[in-house]
Amino acid sequence: MGFAEEHCKWLDDHKNRRSGERLDRLKRGHGHGEQMFVERVWWPIFGHMADLHPEYEVMDWRGRPYFVDFVWKPGQVKFAFEIKGYGPHVQNTDRTRYRQELNRETYLQIAGYRVVAVPYDDLESAPELTISLLKSLLVPSLLKKAEGEGRLYTRLESDILRLAARWNGSIRPVDLVNELGVNPRTVKKLMNSLCEKGKFRPIPAPVSNRVCRYEYIHSFMDTELW
The missing domain is CATH 1.10.10.10 (Winged helix-like DNA-binding domain superfamily/Winged helix DNA-binding domain)
Incomplete structure (x- = not known):
């Protein structure tokens, strides 16, 4: 199967395991930018979506649910990926909401996540740059995981x-x-x-x-x- 089939299978699997607001958020939140990230960056790097969770629910410092665009959890490693568009994040006129967003990212770091902001524009025009940066960022974690499990391949x-x-x-x-x-x-x-x-x-x-x-x-x- 190619990307389109694997993406549908992966998304359906997550939908089948959710209900209520978590399911609604996945249907609403996994939009164009998120799909571009999976297709143009994640798939070329890994060739699969194992351990990658879309619209992942975490609790913020107030105990309120918050949905991260993607969380990657291979073993004990935890990365949070947020797709950042210029308009919503730089020209946001709701200063309270913008401040809360920044505080949530700090709290994710406290909770053990490495937070990675991915520019939406790069997904459209220069996905190879994002691929290169993520490879450099993620390879040490993969090597550490492989060492902990023994040699990955015979x-x-x-x-x-x-x-x-x-x-x-x-x-x-x-x-x-x-x-x-x-x-x-x-x-x-x-x-x-x-x-x-x-x-x-x-x-x-x-x-x-x-x-x-x-x-x-x-x-x-x-x-x-x-």
């Missing part, structure tokens, strides 16, 4: 990822058997593991429904984590 898994990238993203089990010199059962075990880690999607044959190839889910983070 040697053979890393070899498969390199082969998939070299073979334009599509890979067949029979090719891995020949290339790596291992038996089919080992290849099947390795591919199941990489599918669970979100690096491949099995592609079944149209008639037999037997998995005959795998689609590689590219991520700019791979070269940092192999």
Whole structure:
């Protein structure tokens, strides 16, 4: 599946787990800017939306609910992403609301979140800049997480990822058997593991429904984590 299908699946999953105001806020709040962030920045970096939560509810210092555009929580790490448009945030005539927004961001820092403001204009005109900045910001957290869990990929898994990238993203089990010199059962075990880690999607044959190839889910983070 490509981005559009994965985005719908991810959004529907969050909607199915919500009700009341939390559901209404997701329907209203996940707008054009938020969708651009996921498609033009997050998807190119990770290739999936695992651990990314849209319109995430937190309580502010007064105990009132507040919805962050996105929260990313891989393990113990917590990042809060806010998409900032020029008009609403710079020319806001409601000074009380603007002040409360700034205080909420400070409170999020106190609550253990790293708050990241993403310019809306860059999502439209220069998403590659946001990608570069976020990679530099997030890679240390991913490396720390990987170290805590042990090596993220085994040697053979890393070899498969390199082969998939070299073979334009599509890979067949029979090719891995020949290339790596291992038996089919080992290849099947390795591919199941990489599918669970979100690096491949099995592609079944149209008639037999037997998995005959795998689609590689590219991520700019791979070269940092192999």
